[in-house]
Amino acid sequence: MRFNRMLLSVTLVVVALVIQVSVLARLHLPGAVPDLVLLTVLALALVYGHVGGALIGFGAGLLSDLAPPADHAAGRYALVLCVVGYLAGLARPENGRLKSATGPMAVVVAAAIGSTVLYAGVGALVGDTAARHVGLSSLLITATLYDLLLAPFVVPVLMALARRAENDPLSDGGPSAKTADVSSGWLSSGTGLRIGSQRGGLRVKAAKARVARAGRIKGVKRL
Template sequence: MRLNRILLSTALVVVALVIQVSVLSRLHLPGAVPDLLLLTVLALAMVYGHVGGALIGFGAGLLADLAPPADHAAGRYALVLCVIGYLAGLVKPETGRLRSASGPMAVVVVAALGSTLLYAGVGALVGDTAARHVGLSGLLFTAALYDLLLAPFVVPGIMALARRTDPDPLAEAGGASQGADISSGWLSSGTGLRIGDQRGALGGLKARARTRSVRVGRIKGVKRL
């Protein structure tokens, strides 16, 4: 990863973790806690791709595992966010631009459900059965609901900030080629001809004009005689 990506990702992850621990976790909402750290990883992964998403997810999850008041084994949430960041990065289009907001919102819902299930599954492997006592179905519903409500205020801003600080050359190249295609289509619209055909038609018109001028000259010469 580039240096500016590392610095921006680190700053955003630290801010998200501080807000989540000091504010969101103290709201005492029923069910799950709004996962601002997950939304930050998703937004960066959809801009930087699957490799960057996996690295950012692992670092963010490991920081959450070590930050107080963590009460679970270190590396558990790092594994979850690493997998989620990798899968979210696969959604990134080749041009680097998302055409609508429905795609990121669907990613948020799937990631909220997937991270809850994966976290509970890893916990079951290490002997943590807290999800069973709380109710897994309630956790899934509230996690998806809270993250979906919080996503419009977090994901677009982080994605815009990531693109502005680190513009994607593929997106710029895709925009330039798209502009060239639009301009060529605009030039050829209304005539039904392509640019090469238009040049050939112009050449034919010039040739006809020359033959007509030669004929006119001949006719004038005959009249003079």
């Protein structure tokens, strides 16, 4: 990943984690907690693709595992978000721009359900039965509802920031390179023709001057 991607991804993930732990988790909503970190991973994966989504998901999940008040084994949510980020990145369009909100909303629903089921499944493998006591169906419904309500205010903004970071004018093939190509093409097609026509006119004038000079010399010889 390029430096601008890494810097933006780390910043957004840290900000999302701080808001989730210090604000959203303290709302004491029924069922699940709105997962701002998951939405951040989804937004970046939809712009950077499956490889970037997997790396960002793993890093974001690992930070979530280590951030207090973590009550589960480290690496559990990192595995979940790594898989979710990889799968969400597969839904990325070729140009990185989505034509409608239907696609991102479908990705949010699938990610909310898939991450909850996968997190509960990994917990069951390591002996954590907290999801069973709370109720998996209640967690699925509330997680999907909260993430859907939060997604329109988070996903489009983060995707726009990620696309803006991708359009780095100092990178190869960026706007400056395109401007340079256009400028060079304009110079070759416009100024080059003018310069060529001026040179051609100078050549014609020089030829006429030589002919006139030769005529005068021949006239002198005839006299």
